Amino acid sequence: LPQSRDHLASWNPGPTKEAIVEFVNTVTTEGGPAFVPKQERVAVFDNDGTLWCEKPYYTQLAFVLDRVRALSEDHPAWRHEEPFAAILQRNRERLSQFTEHEASALVAATHAGLTPEEFRRTAGNWLEGARHPRFQHSYKQCAFRPMLDLLEYLRANDFKTYIVSGGAIDFVRAFSDEVYGIPPEQVLGSSIMNRFELRGDHAILVREPEVGSIDEGEGKPINIERHIGRHPIFAAGNSDGDLQMLQYTASRKPGFSLLVHHDDEAREYAYDRRSRVGRLDDALRVATENRWPIVSMRADWKVIF
Amino acid sequence: LPQSRDHLASWNPGPTKEAIVEFVNTVTTEGGPAFVPKQERVAVFDNDGTLWCEKPYYTQLAFVLDRVRALSEDHPAWRHEEPFAAILQRNRERLSQFTEHEASALVAATHAGLTPEEFRRTAGNWLEGARHPRFQHSYKQCAFRPMLDLLEYLRANDFKTYIVSGGAIDFVRAFSDEVYGIPPEQVLGSSIMNRFELRGDHAILVREPEVGSIDEGEGKPINIERHIGRHPIFAAGNSDGDLQMLQYTASRKPGFSLLVHHDDEAREYAYDRRSRVGRLDDALRVATENRWPIVSMRADWKVIF
Numbered sequence: 001l002p003q004s005r006d007h008l009a010s011w012n013p014g015p016t017k018e019a020i021v022e023f024v025n026t027v028t029t030e031g032g033p034a035f036v037p038k039q040e041r042v043a044v045f046d047n048d049g050t051l052w053c054e055k056p057y058y059t060q061l062a063f064v065l066d067r068v069r070a071l072s073e074d075h076p077a078w079r080h081e082e083p084f085a086a087i088l089q090r091n092r093e094r095l096s097q098f099t100e101h102e103a104s105a106l107v108a109a110t111h112a113g114l115t116p117e118e119f120r121r122t123a124g125n126w127l128e129g130a131r132h133p134r135f136q137h138s139y140k141q142c143a144f145r146p147m148l149d150l151l152e153y154l155r156a157n158d159f160k161t162y163i164v165s166g167g168a169i170d171f172v173r174a175f176s177d178e179v180y181g182i183p184p185e186q187v188l189g190s191s192i193m194n195r196f197e198l199r200g201d202h203a204i205l206v207r208e209p210e211v212g213s214i215d216e217g218e219g220k221p222i223n224i225e226r227h228i229g230r231h232p233i234f235a236a237g238n239s240d241g242d243l244q245m246l247q248y249t250a251s252r253k254p255g256f257s258l259l260v261h262h263d264d265e266a267r268e269y270a271y272d273r274r275s276r277v278g279r280l281d282d283a284l285r286v287a288t289e290n291r292w293p294i295v296s297m298r299a300d301w302k303v304i305f
Numbered sequence: 306l307p308q309s310r311d312h313l314a315s316w317n318p319g320p321t322k323e324a325i326v327e328f329v330n331t332v333t334t335e336g337g338p339a340f341v342p343k344q345e346r347v348a349v350f351d352n353d354g355t356l357w358c359e360k361p362y363y364t365q366l367a368f369v370l371d372r373v374r375a376l377s378e379d380h381p382a383w384r385h386e387e388p389f390a391a392i393l394q395r396n397r398e399r400l401s402q403f404t405e406h407e408a409s410a411l412v413a414a415t416h417a418g419l420t421p422e423e424f425r426r427t428a429g430n431w432l433e434g435a436r437h438p439r440f441q442h443s444y445k446q447c448a449f450r451p452m453l454d455l456l457e458y459l460r461a462n463d464f465k466t467y468i469v470s471g472g473a474i475d476f477v478r479a480f481s482d483e484v485y486g487i488p489p490e491q492v493l494g495s496s497i498m499n500r501f502e503l504r505g506d507h508a509i510l511v512r513e514p515e516v517g518s519i520d521e522g523e524g525k526p527i528n529i530e531r532h533i534g535r536h537p538i539f540a541a542g543n544s545d546g547d548l549q550m551l552q553y554t555a556s557r558k559p560g561f562s563l564l565v566h567h568d569d570e571a572r573e574y575a576y577d578r579r580s581r582v583g584r585l586d587d588a589l590r591v592a593t594e595n596r597w598p599i600v601s602m603r604a605d606w607k608v609i610f
Contacts, residue, residue, distance in 0.1 A: 169534070203556045250506075
């Protein structure tokens with residue numbers, strides 16, 4: 001790897017970029033005190049708000065809303081049945097107040113009944129056409145350019161990059177390879193239950209209207225252990241739901257945890273402590289106390305998309 | 306890949322070997338009608354009885370028994386407390402009759418309380434010293450040479466090889482890389498729960514005395530979907546607990562399912578329908594009906610170990 005090439009050209013010079021480069025140099029220097037063999041160079045990334053934009057709402061929610069609208073022709077009763085009615089009436093206030101029970105009903109209605117392959121195709125097709133309401137380009141172009149460069153930089157240094165998302169694993173798998181270069185087997189996420197079914201000799205899996213596991217908070221390091229079986233040496237997140245994954249990674253020596261702080265209202269969004277989606281409070285405090293590098297999107301990133 | 310080299314030299318010529326080679330040639334022939342791109346070449350293998358010997362008992366059980374003996378010094382009450390007493394008294398009859406509740410108590414006592422890394426180290430150290438009671442060599446040398454050759458052959462053809470074991474995921478991870486060349490992130494198995502714990506600033510995972518998920522029967526294809534997110538094109542198993550994984554794989558076109566039949570009492574063991582461990586009944590019938598290749602260890606394998 002020629003040292004002269006700047007893989008992080010989309011990052012402004014400064015302490016955050018320096019810390020990343022120094023860490024990567026340290027763990028890849030053979031014979032050095034903190035050298036890490038290639039197979040142990042595991043890097044884990046949250047998705048929503050870390051790798052791509054999560055405002056004004058999660059992309060997966062936009063998909064769910066559009067699915068409800070698309071499916072509503074076959075479900076005339078939904079016009080009078082919550083939470084579907086609120087969606088069909090585009091009642092923004094109600095949308096932001098859905099209970100957990102209502103959210104589950106939405107997942108059941110829009111995510112279940114298909115095979116995993118069918119679901120990924122459905123989500124992939126939707127992503128082809130859907131547009132971000134503010135930026136007016138595809139959601140797939142809402143990935144942060146500096147994070148794409150960071151993924152490439154780590155892979156060029158023989159890191160294996162994983163997504164560890166609180167979102168639905170199959171939704172993320174529908175685009176992770178195309179957008180991030182991360183194949184489905186390196187995506188962890190929240191999951192719904194699958195049922196094994198024999199149709200004659202033909203065995204299939206069918207998605208059930210039931211949540212399997214939630215990949216958030218303490219669930220992130222637990223899922224990492226189960227899925228990867230290695231302790232990550234690099235982690236990036238942007239919200240309190242990522243805190244435990246960042247703590248877990250920072251507890252390994254060497255280990256590097258990076259917190260993305262949305263402080264750029266002009267180019268993207270600015271939010272932290274009081275945000276409903278992507279709340280960043282405890283993790284910001286712990287990152288500051290532990291001197292984990294904190295990305296200021298405004299100061300550290302030359303471009304956003 | 307030079308066509309002239311025989312990667313499966315430990316296999317006798319015959320229909321089973323021919324079927325394997327023909328399948329691999331078919332899916333790797335670019336432009337052919339059944340070509341499968343490299344990233345979709347997923348091969349899944351059961352472990353106990355498929356990749357290595359599972360008689361006279363699962364290796365993991367031998368580990369559990371030795372762990373109980375090793376830990377008994379610190380637990381004097383175990384001498385009078387079942388199921389521990391039966392183990393300490395080497396009561397073979399009782400051993401074979403443990404209830405599910407007693408088995409859970411054993412897992413709790415021997416598998417919990419450690420971090421995942423500590424557990425893998427403990428299991429790895431045990432494997433260094435333990436010997437198979439009949440063959441008198443290390444359990445790590447109880448891997449079947451023809452299956453090791455098959456793993457190598459598939460990887461030489463850009464397959465990604467996974468273990469999908471009913472055994473404890475961390476036990477298999479303790480030796481899978483050394484014995485099979487399969488890294489921890491490509492091992493699926495039954496799991497116990499982990500708890501996230503902060504000790505000051507230090508975040509660790511601690512193994513809990515509680516079963517998480519059982520990777521057996523329908524659980525195998527379900528875990529494959531969750532972990533890998535791709536439909537395997539090659540599967541190998543040896544018992545009824547592998548049937549659904551084999552059906553699932555065979556349902557994909559192209560898809561290849563292989564059943565290992567233990568019919569070689571002289572060189573290993575002979576068992577199927579009436580065996581308590583590694584019972585092979587339904588899967589043998591379904592394999593025959595569907596004309597999946599069935600490995601006769603006696604006829605198809607030149608050597609066993």
